[in-house]
Amino acid sequence: MPTALNEALDHIAAKEIKIVAGGTDYFPSQNQGPIKTDLLDISRIPELSGISCDGDTWRIGATTSWSDIFRTKLPPCFDGLQAAAREVGSLQIQNAGTVAGNVCNASPAADGVPPLLTLDAQAELQSVRGKRVIPLNEFITGVRDVALASDEMVTGFLLPNVPLTAASAFEKLGSRRYLVISITMTAVVIGFDPQGRINHARVAIGACSPVAQRLLQLEADLIGKTLGEITLNDSHFSTLSPIADVRGSAEFRLEAVAEQCLRTITKAAQAHE
Ligand SMILES: Cc1cc2nc3c(=O)[nH]c(=O)nc-3n(C[C@H](O)[C@H](O)[C@H](O)COP(=O)(O)OP(=O)(O)OC[C@H]3O[C@@H](n4cnc5c(N)ncnc54)[C@H](O)[C@@H]3O)c2cc1C
Numbered sequence: 266m267p268t269a270l271n272e273a274l275d276h277i278a279a280k281e282i283k284i285v286a287g288g289t290d291y292f293p294s295q296n297q298g299p300i301k302t303d304l305l306d307i308s309r310i311p312e313l314s315g316i317s318c319d320g321d322t323w324r325i326g327a328t329t330s331w332s333d334i335f336r337t338k339l340p341p342c343f344d345g346l347q348a349a350a351r352e353v354g355s356l357q358i359q360n361a362g363t364v365a366g367n368v369c370n371a372s373p374a375a376d377g378v379p380p381l382l383t384l385d386a387q388a389e390l391q392s393v394r395g396k397r398v399i400p401l402n403e404f405i406t407g408v409r410d411v412a413l414a415s416d417e418m419v420t421g422f423l424l425p426n427v428p429l430t431a432a433s434a435f436e437k438l439g440s441r442r443y444l445v446i447s448i449t450m451t452a453v454v455i456g457f458d459p460q461g462r463i464n465h466a467r468v469a470i471g472a473c474s475p476v477a478q479r480l481l482q483l484e485a486d487l488i489g490k491t492l493g494e495i496t497l498n499d500s501h502f503s504t505l506s507p508i509a510d511v512r513g514s515a516e517f518r519l520e521a522v523a524e525q526c527l528r529t530i531t532k533a534a535q536a537h538e
Pocket of ligand 1: 287288328446
């Protein structure tokens with residue numbers, strides 16, 4: 266349980282060791298058996314936690330908890346991320362679970378990923394060899410798969426040039442209201458010019474493809490439109506590939522996500538008024 270980042274980096278450089286932060290994904294996945302792997306608990310490293318802004322770049326530390334995120338006063342473009350933070354499990358899970366844990370676990374249904382994609386987040390990775398920064402959509406490479414070398418850890422997420430005055434929203438569909446895995450989720454960051462026409466659009470969908478993704482065609486089509494002029498069609502969702510599982514069929518997910526998308530855009534737009 267190191268208390269300094271360089272100490273943690275030395276440990277992961279020296280031997281194979283499993284990083285845990287809140288442990289809310291890792292420990293349940295171990296089932297009942299004894300844990301035979303060495304664990305590196307990074308939850309006591311102060312420089313890994315908290316939200317800061319340096320010039321135009323915001324930074325969310327890796328071990329920032331979901332509670333930290335929704336309790337911090339942030340500009341409106343973070344409303345979607347804060348709404349997602351309130352949807353991650355229960356309050357106990359939100360107190361322990363971290364942003365980097367959610368991203369690195371790389372579940373298709375990770376609630377934090379779509380809002381981070383709409384903020385153009387970049388993953389900041391560090392090792393004893395140095396630091397590198399990689400766009401979030403390149404960092405998550407597949408189901409339970411991230412582009413992390415064995416001696417690297419995520420130290421934070423960088424958000425350069427976020428559209429501070431843009432509005433944002435997040436919607437999650439589950440089989441009940443709380444404590445539920447998403448069937449579909451949508452995050453939106455949307456900006457308007459003084460005439461009420463969209464001049465910035467980011468829309469990301471989770472739980473409908475192996476990795477959450479932005480809908481680039483829809484984003485392009487939204488530019489220049491007023492809220493009343495928005496029409497959605499099947500081609501906007503053609504990059505999604507939802508699975509059928511116990512929570513819903515692929516067809517249901519596609520139908521639900523189109524409606525959810527419109528609702529989330531409308532919610533963000535109404536927050537902007
Ligand atoms: C009851 C319950 C309900 C839940 N509900 C939801 C939900 O509604 N929505 C949702 O999205 N998730 C949910 N989760 C999953 C989990 O709580 C979140 O994904 C949480 O954010 C994980 O963070 P953590 O710090 O606990 O991760 P950990 O369990 O500590 O780590 C998860 C993975 O990430 C790796 N890791 C962690 N930090 C780093 C780092 N800095 N660098 C490199 N690798 C790292 C670990 O090695 C591990 O592989 C739920 C979990 C439980 C137990």
